[in-house]
Amino acid sequence: MSAIRFNRRVVRYFLIAFFVVLFLYVLMTGGGGNSKSSTSAIKKKPWMTTGKLGNFEPKEIIEREGPGEGGHAHHLKPNQENDAAASLSAYGMNMACSDEISLDRTIPDLRMDECKYWNYPEDLPRASVVLVFHNEGWSTLMRTVHSVINRTPPQFLEEVLLVDDFSDKENLKGKLETYIKKFNGKVRLIRNPERQGLIRTRVRGAEEARGEVVIFLDAHCEVGTNWIPPLLAPIYYNRTTMTVPVIDGIDHDHFEYRPVYQAGQHFRGIFEWGMLYKENELPDKEVQRRSFNSMPYDSPTHAGGLFAINRNYFLQIGAYDPGLLVWGGENFELSFKIWQCGGSIQWVPCSRVGHVYRSFMPYTFGKLAEKKKGPLITINYKRVIEVWFDDKFKEYFYTREPLARYLDMGDISEQLALKDRLQCKSFQWFMDNVAYDMREKFPELPPNVHWGEMINKATKECIDTMGHAAPTVMGMSPCHGWGNNQEDISDDKLVRLNAKGQLGVGERCIDADRQGIKLVFCPLGSVEGPWHYDEGDKTLMHKETRKCVALHPQSNNLSLMPCDPINTYQQWVFKEIPSPWH
Ligand SMILES: *[C@@H]1O[C@H](CO)[C@@H](O)[C@H](O)[C@H]1NC(C)=O
Numbered sequence: 001m002s003a004i005r006f007n008r009r010v011v012r013y014f015l016i017a018f019f020v021v022l023f024l025y026v027l028m029t030g031g032g033g034n035s036k037s038s039t040s041a042i043k044k045k046p047w048m049t050t051g052k053l054g055n056f057e058p059k060e061i062i063e064r065e066g067p068g069e070g071g072h073a074h075h076l077k078p079n080q081e082n083d084a085a086a087s088l089s090a091y092g093m094n095m096a097c098s099d100e101i102s103l104d105r106t107i108p109d110l111r112m113d114e115c116k117y118w119n120y121p122e123d124l125p126r127a128s129v130v131l132v133f134h135n136e137g138w139s140t141l142m143r144t145v146h147s148v149i150n151r152t153p154p155q156f157l158e159e160v161l162l163v164d165d166f167s168d169k170e171n172l173k174g175k176l177e178t179y180i181k182k183f184n185g186k187v188r189l190i191r192n193p194e195r196q197g198l199i200r201t202r203v204r205g206a207e208e209a210r211g212e213v214v215i216f217l218d219a220h221c222e223v224g225t226n227w228i229p230p231l232l233a234p235i236y237y238n239r240t241t242m243t244v245p246v247i248d249g250i251d252h253d254h255f256e257y258r259p260v261y262q263a264g265q266h267f268r269g270i271f272e273w274g275m276l277y278k279e280n281e282l283p284d285k286e287v288q289r290r291s292f293n294s295m296p297y298d299s300p301t302h303a304g305g306l307f308a309i310n311r312n313y314f315l316q317i318g319a320y321d322p323g324l325l326v327w328g329g330e331n332f333e334l335s336f337k338i339w340q341c342g343g344s345i346q347w348v349p350c351s352r353v354g355h356v357y358r359s360f361m362p363y364t365f366g367k368l369a370e371k372k373k374g375p376l377i378t379i380n381y382k383r384v385i386e387v388w389f390d391d392k393f394k395e396y397f398y399t400r401e402p403l404a405r406y407l408d409m410g411d412i413s414e415q416l417a418l419k420d421r422l423q424c425k426s427f428q429w430f431m432d433n434v435a436y437d438m439r440e441k442f443p444e445l446p447p448n449v450h451w452g453e454m455i456n457k458a459t460k461e462c463i464d465t466m467g468h469a470a471p472t473v474m475g476m477s478p479c480h481g482w483g484n485n486q487e488d489i490s491d492d493k494l495v496r497l498n499a500k501g502q503l504g505v506g507e508r509c510i511d512a513d514r515q516g517i518k519l520v521f522c523p524l525g526s527v528e529g530p531w532h533y534d535e536g537d538k539t540l541m542h543k544e545t546r547k548c549v550a551l552h553p554q555s556n557n558l559s560l561m562p563c564d565p566i567n568t569y570q571q572w573v574f575k576e577i578p579s580p581w582h
């Protein structure tokens with residue numbers, strides 16, 4: 001009895017002492033976790049100490065010998081060519097080569113020299129690095145994990161979260177679960193019970209992540225020296241800032257690590273009116289805003305795969321539109337939403353991440369694509385522009401992609417309600433204040449006078465890029481090339497004549513020279529073209545030479561000839577494509 005009573009008293013004193021200590025602790029730290037950022041109103045900005053390495057720079061440079069070390073190319077022996085070719089066609093990258101390179105290999109430090117002298121606050125938020133994958137090759141996936149573990153200060157790494165989008169490769173099952181145990185809980189694996197596609201799987205990763213910040217990387221990356229503090233710092237100062245590392249290239253054949261951009265040159269993400277992602281040199285206005293060229297700068301958009309964002313903020317702004325399908329356009333959706341609804345996007349020169357650019361996309365979308373009619377990516381673009389563009393800008397998209405008008409984008413009322421709830425600004429505001437440099441590269445588009453297939457009166461055949469990329473000569477082929485397969489819409493014969501005489505095919509233009517009628521790169525920043533179409537004669541005249549587009553009866557070749565309006569080989573009619581999806 002007395003022993004028990006004695007124990008109870010000890011326990012009681014113990015508990016009192018415990019709560020007193022806890023109370024004092026809470027008092028001193030200002031409530032811990034969540035309120036930390038609000039109580040310490042003044043946060044020390046990163047500071048540069050020239051000549052003295054920054055506080056998170058590695059203390060020693062690791063050098064290693066072996067295949068692919070130092071980011072050098074690794075070449076297989078001639079007798080391995082079959083394995084190389086087989087893995088290249090199965091994965092879009094040479095896994096036979098990757099498998100021979102250490103998961104801990106060293107890569108070159110390609111940062112600007114200035115980057116080594118920045119100091120960052122010690123209390124940056126902790127990150128979950130989220131890697132989404134579907135049937136990824138083992139060694140590229142695990143090299144991504146190893147590089148993050150090796151090159152991230154542990155106090156900033158909450159976890160590496162692997163999110164498996166329903167892979168069926170055997171080694172990504174039990175073997176993977178066993179392997180990650182060696183990271184003592186730092187690497188966590190969750191799996192989708194069915195295929196969801198990249199976009200929805202990323203959202204699931206964010207929902208399940210435990211870090212204050214989520215950093216999305218592709219599952220075939222290698223992070224660079226001291227990559228994480230510069231990426232986390234802007235988010236630490238402002239939770240509505242999303243950050244993007246500078247991407248380096250890793251060769252898909254021999255895994256050489258090399259810069260994509262020239263040293264010290266900065267680019268930022270923009271787009272053209274068909275919603276193809278483009279990059280533009282950093283405008284002077286942004287250069288002048290910063291005191292060092294190594295500092296982060298604003299960017300209208302981003303390529304999509306690699307970025308860091310406050311987890312709660314990402315979820316608060318609705319993450320990605322759940323109506324987006326599989327892959328594509330989500331980078332624009334997130335960018336427009338962030339900027340228009342009060343946040344910002346910054347590219348961070350001192351944070352570099354290498355990425356393997358695949359030779360092609362080796363996966364099918366399987367069942368995910370079956371339900372929809374028309375090209376998935378254009379459906380996504382249509383959803384994005386219908387939510388975020390003002391009416392005037394929507395027209396530019398439909399001018400550039402006339403068939404998109406027919407596509408069923410599904411219900412966007414939830415997205416419009418979100419835009420309303422978050423009191424987001426107009427697209428005009430975004431163009432004037434954020435993407436102000438876009439206009440000089442991709443001016444506002446004049447309307448199409450005609451669009452569709454361009455049919456020759458004599459042969460009833462259609463002008464066609466013949467599947468070749470610019471610059472190339474245009475050819476002729478039977479009209480209505482898209483057949484009945486709805487997934488196989490060919491844009492090669494979809495021609496647009498605008499009100500300024502420009503003849504476009506996709507993002508390219510049609511022009512003429514001595515060799516014939518050619519598909520060329522459109523002059524950047526111009527919507528004017530060399531053509532005059534005569535609505536009566538149906539001739540297409542080259543304004544400068546005053547000659548007309550003519551088809552040669554024997555060779556079926558195209559060239560400029562002296563105009564002869566009654567010659568049917570010089571007569572062209574445009575036929576709009578009836579909707580292939582109804
Ligand atoms: C965070 O960034 C946004 C967008 O640039 C800005 O409007 C806002 O004032 C910033 N908030 C703070 C606390 O600095």
Ligand SMILES: *[C@@H]1O[C@H](CO)[C@@H](O)[C@H](O)[C@H]1NC(C)=O
Nearest residue numbers: 473515516554555556557558
């Ligand atoms: C037709 O065009 C092709 C490709 O440009 C060229 O090789 C060929 O010589 C041309 N034929 C004639 C008869 O001009």
Ligand SMILES: [Mn+2]
Nearest residue numbers: 218305355356
């Ligand atoms: Mn990738």
